[in-house]
Amino acid sequence: MDLIVAKFGGTSVGNGSRIKKAAQSVVNEFMKGNQIVAVVSAVNKTTDELIELSNDAIGAGLTDSQKAAIMAMGELTGARLFSAAIESLGVKSEVIDPYKDIWPIITDSNSLEAKIDFDATSKKSENIKNLINQGIIPVVCGFLGKGPVGEITTLGRGGSDISAFLMGHCLGADEIIIVTDVDGVMSTDPNKIEEAELLDEITVEELMDLATHGAQVLHPQALKYKDPLISAKIINFANGDLDTKGTKIIGPFEGDMLKSVSIYPNPISLIALVGERMLKKVGLLANLTGVLAENNINIFGISAGQNSMTAFLDKNDSIKAYHKLHQLVIEDDSLSSLSLGKDTAMITLVSPDIIDTPGIISGITEPLRKNNINIVEITSSQTAVVVFVDWKDGEKAYNLVKEVLK
Numbered sequence: 001m002d003l004i005v006a007k008f009g010g011t012s013v014g015n016g017s018r019i020k021k022a023a024q025s026v027v028n029e030f031m032k033g034n035q036i037v038a039v040v041s042a043v044n045k046t047t048d049e050l051i052e053l054s055n056d057a058i059g060a061g062l063t064d065s066q067k068a069a070i071m072a073m074g075e076l077t078g079a080r081l082f083s084a085a086i087e088s089l090g091v092k093s094e095v096i097d098p099y100k101d102i103w104p105i106i107t108d109s110n111s112l113e114a115k116i117d118f119d120a121t122s123k124k125s126e127n128i129k130n131l132i133n134q135g136i137i138p139v140v141c142g143f144l145g146k147g148p149v150g151e152i153t154t155l156g157r158g159g160s161d162i163s164a165f166l167m168g169h170c171l172g173a174d175e176i177i178i179v180t181d182v183d184g185v186m187s188t189d190p191n192k193i194e195e196a197e198l199l200d201e202i203t204v205e206e207l208m209d210l211a212t213h214g215a216q217v218l219h220p221q222a223l224k225y226k227d228p229l230i231s232a233k234i235i236n237f238a239n240g241d242l243d244t245k246g247t248k249i250i251g252p253f254e255g256d257m258l259k260s261v262s263i264y265p266n267p268i269s270l271i272a273l274v275g276e277r278m279l280k281k282v283g284l285l286a287n288l289t290g291v292l293a294e295n296n297i298n299i300f301g302i303s304a305g306q307n308s309m310t311a312f313l314d315k316n317d318s319i320k321a322y323h324k325l326h327q328l329v330i331e332d333d334s335l336s337s338l339s340l341g342k343d344t345a346m347i348t349l350v351s352p353d354i355i356d357t358p359g360i361i362s363g364i365t366e367p368l369r370k371n372n373i374n375i376v377e378i379t380s381s382q383t384a385v386v387v388f389v390d391w392k393d394g395e396k397a398y399n400l401v402k403e404v405l406k
């Protein structure tokens with residue numbers, strides 16, 4: 001007997017027959033002997049409509065907490081429709097919403113982008129387990145939370161995916177299934193490029209990057225709660241069957257809950273190409289990477305400015321790269337010179353919190369400044385910050401950056 005958390009996005013419950021089909025797919029799993037929790041979003045575009053309605057009616061006078069309570073109506077209705085559809089098929093079900101004591105997802109008081117109190121949520125999830133053990137199918141409102149004074153909060157647009165992974169984690173589920181309007185994760189958005197191909201599987205790390213760079217298919221914060229031991233997949237509602245293959249989400253493979261700090265074991269050399277108005281020169285980057293690729297040299301990072309371009313390479317490759325790139329400088333009129341910089345240590349911090357934690361970069365740089373450690377380069381994306389310091393400072397900087405995660 002497996003415990004499954006199945007999340008139904010807005011499109012998968014987009015009309016009456018879809019709700020019926022979705023409820024049937026949940027009941028089918030229950031009849032096979034599995035335990036199941038449904039997490040349900042607002043029907044179709046209800047959230048957008050509620051926002052538009054309140055903007056038209058109230059406009060700037062609308063407070064965040066009023067907006068959250070109005071938006072919540074979408075999920076409050078969706079969950080009731082879903083639960084009633086399950087009961088109409090002869091199985092007991094209960095709606096779980098933030099107005100009830102049993103509600104598990106506890107947050108801070110930020111009405112529109114609430115932060116989850118993981119410990120409180122874990123504790124309160126026990127009540128949901130009791131319900132499941134009584135043979136009842138809980139239907140949990142996605143997207144919603146309950147703040148410190150019992151008020152409704154929301155987890156941010158698209159937040160029902162977070163609700164599903166959080167519930168899956170806290171309940172110790174065997175599987176999390178995200179039911180949506182595409183066959184799974186594709187090579188790109190299939191609504192933009194028709195030839196997009198379905199991926200059989202994707203790692204948490206890859207999907208997190210895809211999602212933070214705008215692929216709507218899953219909320220990036222949801223993957224924070226993906227436990228390596230819990231199976232997860234994304235499937236199309238059109239199948240009407242939760243057993244469908246879709247795209248399997250595997251991992252995470254790095255660190256605990258996707259957070260890690262690492263130091264590359266070898267020194268990293270910085271090679272800078274200098275030239276006038278380099279950013280305006282077409283194909284320069286391709287030439288740089290082409291030369292390195294031809295010589296089987298791996299690139300750990302590239303930074304580009306108006307008049308220079310720097311490649312980060314393993315020290316063992318740097319002399320060879322230096323000579324090969326010099327040839328490029330001689331041949332290309334827009335390049336004036338090349339310099340092989342000092343040895344640096346590369347420290348990488350990976351965390352899904354980077355995207356929504358103001359001050360995380362200064363949290364890293366401040367302790368380095370206080371310890372008189374000079375930062376040679378720093379690059380950041382939505383999920384990783386990479387800091388380069390003098391090689392001699394590497395170990396100390398690594399220990400300081402590790403403290404940031406704590």
Ligand SMILES: Nc1ncnc2c1ncn2[C@@H]1O[C@H](COP(=O)(O)OP(=O)(O)O)[C@@H](O)[C@H]1O
Nearest residue numbers: 009010011180182185186188189191215216217
């Ligand atoms: N690489 C991708 N693979 C699959 N879908 C993608 C991808 N990038 C963007 N999408 C979009 O994500 C949408 C599904 O997410 P969303 O609309 O939030 O669904 P739901 O309402 O079920 O939560 C798809 O309709 C698709 O347009």
Ligand SMILES: N[C@@H](CC(=O)OP(=O)(O)O)C(=O)O
Nearest residue numbers: 009010041047157158159160
């Ligand atoms: N209904 C909310 C939450 C959500 O996650 O919806 P969906 O699962 O349809 O993306 C929204 O539109 O933002």
